[in-house]
Amino acid sequence: xxxxxxxxxxxxxxxxxxxxxxxxxxxxxxxxxxxxxxxxxxxxxxxxxxxxxxxxxxxxxxxxxxxxxxxxxxxxxxxxxxxxxxxxxxxxxxxxxxxxxxxxxxxxxxxxxxxxxxxxxxxxxxxxxxxxxxxxxxxxxx
Amino acid sequence: xxxxxxxxxxxxxxxxxxxxxxxxxxxxxxxxxxxxxxxxxxxxxxxxxxxxxxxxxxxxxxxxxxxxxxxxxxxxxxxxxxxxxxxxxxxxxxxxxxxxxxxxxxxxxxxxxxxxxxxxxxxxxxxxxxxxxxxxxxxxxxxxxxxxxxxxxxxxxxxxxxxxxxxxxxxxxxxxxxxxxxxxxxxxxxxxxxxxxxxxxxxxxxxxxxxxxxxxxxxxxxxxxxxxxxxxxxxxxxxxxxxxxxxxxxxxxxxxxxxxxxxxxxxxxxxxxxxxxxxxxxxxxxxxxxxxxxxxxxxxxxxxxxxxxxxxxxxxxxxxxxxxxxxxxxxxxxxxxxxxxxxxxxxxxxxxxxxxxxxxxxxxxxxxxxxxxx
Numbered sequence: 001x002x003x004x005x006x007x008x009x010x011x012x013x014x015x016x017x018x019x020x021x022x023x024x025x026x027x028x029x030x031x032x033x034x035x036x037x038x039x040x041x042x043x044x045x046x047x048x049x050x051x052x053x054x055x056x057x058x059x060x061x062x063x064x065x066x067x068x069x070x071x072x073x074x075x076x077x078x079x080x081x082x083x084x085x086x087x088x089x090x091x092x093x094x095x096x097x098x099x100x101x102x103x104x105x106x107x108x109x110x111x112x113x114x115x116x117x118x119x120x121x122x123x124x125x126x127x128x129x130x131x132x133x134x135x136x137x138x139x140x141x142x
Numbered sequence: 143x144x145x146x147x148x149x150x151x152x153x154x155x156x157x158x159x160x161x162x163x164x165x166x167x168x169x170x171x172x173x174x175x176x177x178x179x180x181x182x183x184x185x186x187x188x189x190x191x192x193x194x195x196x197x198x199x200x201x202x203x204x205x206x207x208x209x210x211x212x213x214x215x216x217x218x219x220x221x222x223x224x225x226x227x228x229x230x231x232x233x234x235x236x237x238x239x240x241x242x243x244x245x246x247x248x249x250x251x252x253x254x255x256x257x258x259x260x261x262x263x264x265x266x267x268x269x270x271x272x273x274x275x276x277x278x279x280x281x282x283x284x285x286x287x288x289x290x291x292x293x294x295x296x297x298x299x300x301x302x303x304x305x306x307x308x309x310x311x312x313x314x315x316x317x318x319x320x321x322x323x324x325x326x327x328x329x330x331x332x333x334x335x336x337x338x339x340x341x342x343x344x345x346x347x348x349x350x351x352x353x354x355x356x357x358x359x360x361x362x363x364x365x366x367x368x369x370x371x372x373x374x375x376x377x378x379x380x381x382x383x384x385x386x387x388x389x390x391x392x393x394x395x396x397x398x399x400x401x402x403x404x405x406x407x408x409x410x411x412x413x414x415x416x417x418x419x420x421x422x423x424x425x426x427x428x429x430x431x432x433x434x435x436x437x438x439x440x441x442x443x444x445x446x447x448x449x450x451x452x453x454x455x456x457x458x459x460x461x462x463x464x465x466x467x468x469x470x471x472x473x474x475x476x477x478x479x480x481x482x483x484x485x486x487x488x489x490x491x492x493x494x495x496x497x498x499x500x501x502x503x504x505x506x507x508x509x510x511x512x513x514x515x516x
Contacts (some may be wrong), residue, residue, distance in 0.1 A: 047339040
């Protein structure tokens with residue numbers, strides 16, 4: 001379920017970018033290949049009601065900070081109820097990436113697959129749920 | 143380095159213009175030369191962002207020089223997206239400061255209103271990282287991301303953002319050259335059509351035609367270029383850590399203040415790049431004119447309005463004066479010159495030091511320029 005996304009990392013400053021770039025944007029050095037997981041946190045999002053030529057309104061665009069550090073631009077089917085800081089999964093359809101909300105169960109499954117020990121898994125799930133409740137109550141932005 | 147003076151400054155009325163761009167640029171250029179008391183310059187720097195796509199014309203420095211009747215004068219073109227006018231000013235400044243030229247005409251302009259809005263939006267958007275453009279990212283889309291992040295951090299409020307547009311329209315009403323001359327209210331801004339959630343139509347600058355020009359000279363005149371600096375950042379917004387301030391503005395301001403030998407405390411009037419209303423709030427803090435976190439409050443309190451402590455965008459800014467891309471950076475400087483020489487009738491501030499701030503792309507190539515009355 002978690003997609004692996006090709007990225008690159010700067011050997012000088014550790015900046016990770018996705019998709020991969022030949023040179024670091026901030027250093028004239030070749031980046032090393034890297035991979036990041038397709039889950040992360042919403043940095044910001046918008047809905048374009050007057051999209052450019054070639055796109056249909058409403059166009060949902062999000063900036064997502066992936067685990068592993070790279071920030072990624074993607075589409076979504078919906079932004080209603082979405083908040084900055086929300087956990088999302090991103091997935092490619094025909095080479096175009098989309099984000100989707102991660103529900104509590106999705107998140108539990110994700111952590112179950114990732115964590116090494118049973119205790120870590122339970123802790124991770126609990127932390128994730130606690131963070132969700134906290135963000136839900138104080139993350140008002142409008 | 144030689145001292146550089148602004149010997150002449152002029153601009154056209156901004157708005158929906160039917161004349162060819164070369165005629166608009168000639169109107170501004172000839173008026174600036176008349177103001178400088180010169181028949182002709184010894185070099186020309188031309189700023190246009192994208193005449194190849196907007197008009198289908200290239201080799202634009204020669205195009206403009208020939209149209210002006212200066213086919214024999216050395217001419218070059220400078221481009222840094224939406225800050226091209228400020229970049230051209232820098233090129234002209236550098237030529238005089240280095241002692242290579244004694245009187246440089248810097249003229250910038252853009253003509254866009256003859257094209258449909260989605261086409262203009264797409265063409266301006268070509269200054270955005272190609273990968274981000276594949277996702278439909280336009281300038282309003284990226285500005286929408288910046289604005290959402292600001293609101294999520296509680297750095298600004300919707301009302302503070304709306305007040306920027308209200309103030310700049312009130313200023314534009316006093317400027318006979320402005321694109322928009324009618325006042326608007328906070329309620330009208332908050333009820334206007336959503337463009338890039340949470341940015342609404344009246345948070346955004348219009349698509350405008352127009353031109354502006356200055357003459358930069360080695361001979362003493364009424365206004366001196368005290369400092370100028372450029373700041374840059376990654377083309378891709380996703381390669382940055384910071385979304386709610388623009389390091390390119392901070393770097394440009396630092397360089398300009400260092401060259402001038404003074405800081406923001408001496409600035410008495412400013413023209414800031416308010417392509418989107420929240421950008422004026424970000425710029426106020428990035429340039430050090432207002433302490434961090436105070437820009438919204440200062441705006442609501444009227445500090446940045448005409449009559450306030452530090453009038454910002456007395457011309458109406460990009461929001462109301464209009465935003466003919468490569469003309470804008472120069473139009474800001476023209477307003478600053480007029481403020482320093484007492485030629486800003488109806489909106490005169492009475493200042494000795496003015497600051498102009500221009501954003502290229504989504505803050506990839508920003509400029510801060512400081513002008514001082516002699």
